[in-house]
Amino acid sequence: MTGATPSASSGLYSDVIRDRWRRPRHRGELPGANAVAEDVNPLCGDRVRMMLAVAPEGRITEARFLGDSCAICTASADVVADLVSGRSRGEAAALDVSDVLAVLQAEIRPTRMRCATLPLSVLAQALDGSAKP
């Protein structure tokens, strides 16, 4: 699927978004998470919580999310969880919206961009918060 061009997705939402919205792979609680953050999109009230299990040497062994969120935000959170799993803390922190959009195979309109970026900023907060101690 990563080989498909954006134009392959029809209508407002790409097939990847539809699919990840209907069947997110990483939605749910993550017991034992040691890097957790939650934030809200002030424009709509959407809320996303990212939970990471970070191994002592700094590798993210698992990531999950919970959220009251729209299709774009949910799909984005799911992709973010996908992308960070197995990565180092530094690699995860370097993740950027273009990486997420590449997987989503979607053009996101300006007003929905925050739907796509909220999971990333929650990720950054989670990494930040856990980096301190």
Added chain:
Amino acid sequence: MTGATPSASSGLYSDVIRDRWRRPRHRGELPGANAVAEDVNPLCGDRVRMMLAVAPEGRITEARFLGDSCAICTASADVVADLVSGRSRGEAAALDVSDVLAVLQAEIRPTRMRCATLPLSVLAQALDGSAKP
């Protein structure tokens, strides 16, 4: 002069206004005034002080004014002082802008109306203040 029609006055200011602005009859201090008030036109900062000498039985024996004021306001104050002299307190209080305009022989534009009415409102304050004791 009271017989002249408004159209007899030429230009922006009537002859009465010009005349009373150049040579006001009642401008100056009034020593022994027992009803005094002063107020300001908030739109321009013009200030008028009305001083009345009121006899015990309630007749205004003399009226004078002082003011940093434009031609219309000065002429109006001068006319007000004219009109109240010799009148009872009640008669003075009944004075109204149309009485002043009739003497001024002028059409006053809306934004200058407060220039014409300021002396009347100061008069009302002077009468009010002195009425209380």
Added chain:
Amino acid sequence: MRLDELTRSDFPILQRIVNGRPLVYFDSGASSQKPRAVLEAMNRYYERSHANVHRSIHTLGEEATELYELARDAVQRFIGAPSREEVVFTRGTTDGLGLIAETIGRTLRRGDEIVVTELEHHSNLIPWQLVARDRGAVLKAIPIREDGTLDLDAFDRLLTPRTRVVAFAHVSNVVGTINPVIEIVRRARAVNALTVVDGAQAAPHLRLDMSALECDFYVFSAHKMLGPTGIGVLYGRRAVLESLEPGRGGSEMIKEVWIDRAQWNDLPWRFEPGTPPIAEAVGLTAAIEYLEKLGMDRISEHERALTRQTQEGLARIPGVTVYGPPANVERGAVVSFAVEGLHPHDVAALLDEEGIAVRAGHHCAMPLMRRLGVVGTSRATFSVFNSPDEVSLLLTTVAGLRSAL
């Protein structure tokens, strides 16, 4: 003729094509569209008469001042205010509510109580939170019942001799509830509390009469009632306005100024610091004249029919929930709904694909969202130019949505 047939051609924006479809604008509750007459009035003003107001002797200044003050007369008439000095121009509902909260705030003491409701827009909540925090006052909220109406018995229990302010919406911007202003004012009066009514969702739709409502303050925005952005109205009962120190300072609102002190101007200018929104006032006059020409009763009736059609139609679609009072109760020109399995954002985005503009989200009423147990809703709101056919299109489109994602 139906109102939409009469008015559609007055709104230039209705020519817009959105995503290949003619625009169907169901978001007037957020901000209404403007009839040509409003735009023309502002253009005429800028092209012929613009100058600053009040302090000017020249011709343009006189014309501008007269036009600005004529807007005050228009508002006075439109809301049935006893006198023009009771009409203060603000920059909008939020500005007016903030202004009055700050102004009343200065008179509050520690332990005084402010009562709001659970269905307030944030603009009638946050200013009171700030005041309560600053003054050590207590903020309480009247709860709502399941159907989105206020629990007035609970209100009675909240009222105490320390209640100083009761602030509430005339019409809810989410569930459309029309609150019983007269009744609430009566009870607040009984404990000598001031009443502040947020009329943002009422002014565009209901005939207003301040003498009948008897509230102390009533606040609304022009941009929701066919007028321009940038201006609003604060009505205040004269006796109360006169008793208050102005909350905000600047030019225009003073009589005399020294470096260390100032003497306030007369009403209403005492509460209008700075150069006011002059062109916007001219536009508001035109909006009021437009509404009056149509007739507020006729407008209410038209919008109520659309509202009922929407409410009943949506309720018949499987998986759709409609919030707020039942269809047989009068409500404002607003219907909030949810589509099972779809986030409100996605509902709005999918409708936009068909050219239909509805709003989605928390509608600046997060406490109410929490009460309803949702993150947000999708919301359709109506204006004079909306038609039954547009509503039918909304209904069929919503009916097809669940398979869309």
Added chain:
Amino acid sequence: MRLDELTRSDFPILQRIVNGRPLVYFDSGASSQKPRAVLEAMNRYYERSHANVHRSIHTLGEEATELYELARDAVQRFIGAPSREEVVFTRGTTDGLGLIAETIGRTLRRGDEIVVTELEHHSNLIPWQLVARDRGAVLKAIPIREDGTLDLDAFDRLLTPRTRVVAFAHVSNVVGTINPVIEIVRRARAVNALTVVDGAQAAPHLRLDMSALECDFYVFSAHKMLGPTGIGVLYGRRAVLESLEPGRGGSEMIKEVWIDRAQWNDLPWRFEPGTPPIAEAVGLTAAIEYLEKLGMDRISEHERALTRQTQEGLARIPGVTVYGPPANVERGAVVSFAVEGLHPHDVAALLDEEGIAVRAGHHCAMPLMRRLGVVGTSRATFSVFNSPDEVSLLLTTVAGLRSAL
């Protein structure tokens, strides 16, 4: 081509006939006229793209939001602000100054000191008086010298470790003094005081660069710089804005809200409660583009020539007094004057008879009037479309005035 020759046809209002004569508008300092491009931009917005901003998923809402935020970029560029988050939209200079006074006010303690100047517009004085009164702070004013410039030695003596704010005009709206912003900011910084600059009379006329001025806050109005009424700008240094609690509450400026508390939104929206002046922001963008196309340096030069012509010409008329710095000192596009034996009101009224619009009165600067020992002045102010011929007409008309009354 001279700037007036280039621009006159862009201003529809210059077709106006006043009292039988073509309008000569010398009151841009109170409020400027608008080029057609500004009115057209607002019309286009209302006719094609209007909706409320920020919370909306539909197409019009997206367009409106984009246009509104583009205005922020335009302002950032126009004033040389380091980042767009530092540009807050207000309703005008008075509103911006009031907002920042209230916001800083919350951080002041009894005995803290606020320094203003003797030549402030009331809008940069009264808000500080209110704050000083509320917080028990002390208000001091930098005196001016005979020529209308600030006495900076006296300023040094006023500064103390308790000085928390220094608030001053960039350009005086009465005597035209251009205050040395960089110098004042440097001295204020030395005692850790915040600096608030009232740029109402500078923004229309001078090239601005926030990075160079280094003040903490800079405030101005669109309506004085060829833009619409109803909108203004508050620039705030990011670090300072971030450290402040918002002074005013409402929608848009929050992230999450409960009945008893709220969490603030990010910059700049934290300081923009309620529906903003959207169409006005679009108009402001057009005004900025218009000014930029002409070039601020060229504008300054043009207006400076007119100012000098007026100042020197008036000074040569017997019985006429000109206030402010001498002609060889740079000043803003404003000349205040008095005609012996005539009240300023009457001067303005008599000039209006000839179609010439000047302002007369205290210009919202009563303490300065007292300092100058007058009730008011007559004041001519200039814009891009004014011509040397218009100034000549002013000069000959003023020369004939003393016999007019």
